[in-house]
Amino acid sequence: MTLVFGKSTAAFSGVSTQGNTPEFQSTVNQLVLYYVYNFIGRFVIGYVATLCVCVAGARTTRSLRKKFFECVLRQEIWHFDKRSNGSIAAQVTTNGNRINQGIAEKLYSTVGGLSLFLSSYIVALAVQWKLALITMTIIPANILIFATCIHFSIAIDERITKSYSRASVMAQEAISSIETINACGAALQTVKKYGAFLTEAHQAGLAKSPLTGIFVATSVFLVMSGTALAFWEGYRLYSSGEVNNVGTVFTVVLSVTLGATSIISMLPSLETVSAASSAAAELFEVMDKQTLLDPLSPDGEKPASLTGDIEMKEIRFAYPSRPSAEVPQGMTLTPPAGKTIALLRASGSGKSTIIGLLERWYVPTSGTILLDGLDIAKYNVEWLRSNIGLVQQEPVLFQVTIFENVAKGLNEEQLALPQAEQLELVKEACRSSNAHDVVERLAHGYDTQVGERASMLSGGQRQRIAIARALIRKPRLLLLDEATSALDTQSERIVQQALDSAAADSSQTTIAVAHRLSTIKNADVIFVMEDGCIVETGTHDQLLQQRGRYYAMCLAQALDQALDQALDQAHD
Known part of the structure; x- marks a missing residue:
């Protein structure tokens, strides 16, 4: 476009001295068509490029989320004992959204701005290399300011991301234990602690404001300085005859201006890309971690049977x-x-x-x-x-139906069976755990939704469902x-x-x-x-006869039970 603009300037400069001629009218018509073609080309290329990069970004983010979740499941149990890991849910969702924004249209804008920066100076060098080289003296300072601000911006974004992750962990814990928080009157304390994490992120974010101000102010100053230098040197070269027409000067000036201002236009997109980079770094920290005990690894012995x-x-x-x-x-x-x-x-x-x-x-x-x-x-x-079948003190049931909860315990061979046969296995396991009659009395039977944290079932019912889930695979x-x-x-x-x-x-x-x-x-x-x-x-009998620690524990528990019974009778 700068070439067309330079030719237009030269044509109008010529008509001011030679007058309106048919050649001038033909030149103007041709240049106008060039503008139209240029605009149509930019529209088509911009649309196709944005569409492709957005689709590619969505697919990449999907694959990244899936891979990250798989890597999380491959981690050792003690990996989750660390409080500093942040919220897995926040990392999958929030960080995934940031990455999608950073590698979609914002990445296209960044690449477009960088391409404009390079192509503008290439055009300027091709048109009048001496004038272009003189005006390009602003580039080193511009790149230095740009690189410095981006470097510190990425470090700040990493701190902000980690602060928000810790805040998300606390919010999830508070919501999952809302009854306890209300019972203890700890709501205000929880809000204050959550606010402290947000304040930490806010304070880190404030540090970006001076960086943005320095970058924009310096970039504008350098752009104006480069433009002024281009006009001054262009006039000198035109006066000395080294430049044939004023259109060449305007082509170089416009190219330099577009190249310099493209750096400024890249800043909003680069901030998004920087945030995406910080979010991705948090995910890759887990994905790159070598697990010492991979539960999904195909390695290891698989005997045909197990005695126990x-x-x-x-x-x-x-x-x-x-x-x-x-x-x-x-x-x-x-x-x-x-x-x-x-x-x-x-x-x-x-x-x-x-x-x-x-x-x-x-x-x-x-x-x-x-x-x-x-x-x-x-x-x-x-x-x-x-x-191995496992039944824990606090049974964990998923927010699905009773059938689906028990079926979580099916092994690979059982999962290959038809749905009807799987249902029979579930019922058999529930009979073994004394849960079948309870489930049958429910309105929807095995299709009953257990609710969040199995709130629709009593403690005993939850435990019997968990036992059925452990027994369904017939563990050794x-x-x-x-x-x-x-x-x-x-x-x-x-x-x-x-x-x-x-x-x-x-x-x-x-x-x-x-x-x-x-x-x-x-x-x-x-x-x-x-x-x-x-x-x-x-x-039991042998240990009682030994009259050791087991015997002492039996006496202590018997005394506790007798005392409880006596207190109940006295109360009655």
């Missing part, structure tokens, strides 16, 4: 968040296969840690865990977990981590009957972690733990 014979030798372990607190401490445990084993002791002795090590959520600091004679670390993680190893401790007496009795029935009707190995003696007294072997070590082993 466990042997733990000199196991030592400390949680990454508490490296100085070691539990267990050199523990050796050899529970018999096909039996029900109970681990008993107060909180903090390492009972639940054993569950985490068997599930391969964590890796022991030292020692070996053998499963059917093979180091548990050599098994394929996904295959291992598909042969069943892990019960305080499965009844959060229930009332009646619900505990029903759930315990379901667990006892499941253990009696199969040859699976069951490991139950508990502190209520009523839930483990029927176990085949009871291991009493203290300070991360096994101190007593035997059946």
Whole structure:
């Protein structure tokens, strides 16, 4: 366009001296057509380029989100123990949106501005290289200011992104525990803490204002200076005869002006690209992290069958968040296969840690865990977990139907079955967990939505659904981590009957972690733990005869129960 403008200027300059001639009219008509062609070309190219880059940006963002979520699922459990990781939901959604904005039309605008900058100076050099070189002296200063501002802007955007991620984590925690916050009267404190994160992001954002002001003011000054220099030197070259017509001067001046102003026009787009870069850096920090325990890896042994014979030798372990607190401490445990084993002791002795090590959520600091004679670390993680059923103290049900919740426990072979056969498996598992009759009494049966955090079900019903989910795959190893401790007496009795029935009707190995003696007294072997070590082993009757720690615990719980009964009678 600068070439056409220069020719137009030269044509009008000529007509002022030669008068209106047919040649001038023909030249003007031709130049006007050039303008029209130029505008049409820019419209078509701009439309096609914007459409393509937006489609490519949406596809790239989709792939990036999917890959990031897959990488998150591949992380070790202890990765999620760190409070500094930010909100995964915010990273997937908010960061994804920022990346999409930065690689879509804003990226096109940035590339367009850079192309205009380069092409303008190429045209200027081709038309009159000496005049162009003189006016290009503003470029180094412009690039220096531009690079400095972008460098600091990216660092500021990274701090803003992390602050918003921490704020998102806190907001999610507050919403998920809204009843507790209201009960404790902690709403205002929560709002203040949330506001502190927003203030932190706001303060970081304020630091960008001086950068923007410096960049715009300096760029405008340099553009005006370059334009003035181009006119001054152009007049000198025209007077000396080195430039034949005034159109050449105007072509160079316009090219230099367009090239310099393109840097300023790129600033809003570059800020968006900078924010996208910071958002992407937070995602790639997780995606580039090498996982030490990948649950989706195809590597590892996949035997045709599993007996459930466990042997733990000199196991030592400390949680990454508490490296100085070691539990267990050199523990050796050899529970018999096909039996029900109970681990008993107060909180903090390492009972639940054993569950985490068997599930391969964590890796022991030292020692070996053998499963059917093979180091548990050599098994394929996904295959291992598909042969283990787990029921935790606080059952987690998804916001879907009861059928879908129980069907989450289906293994690969069961998932290949038709829907009707899967439903029969779900019903069979619910019968085993004493949940079938309860589900049938619901208005929609197995199609009943459990609601957010399974709010439509009672604690006992949730636990029985969770037990059915663990039993549906017919695991060779069943892990019960305080499965009844959060229930009332009646619900505990029903759930315990379901667990006892499941253990009696199969040859699976069951490991139950508990502190209520009523839930483990029927176990085949009871291991009493203290300070991360096994101190007593035997059946319920054998341990009572030893009159050791287990006997003392039985007396303490019996006294507590007797005292509660006496208080209830006195109250009545």
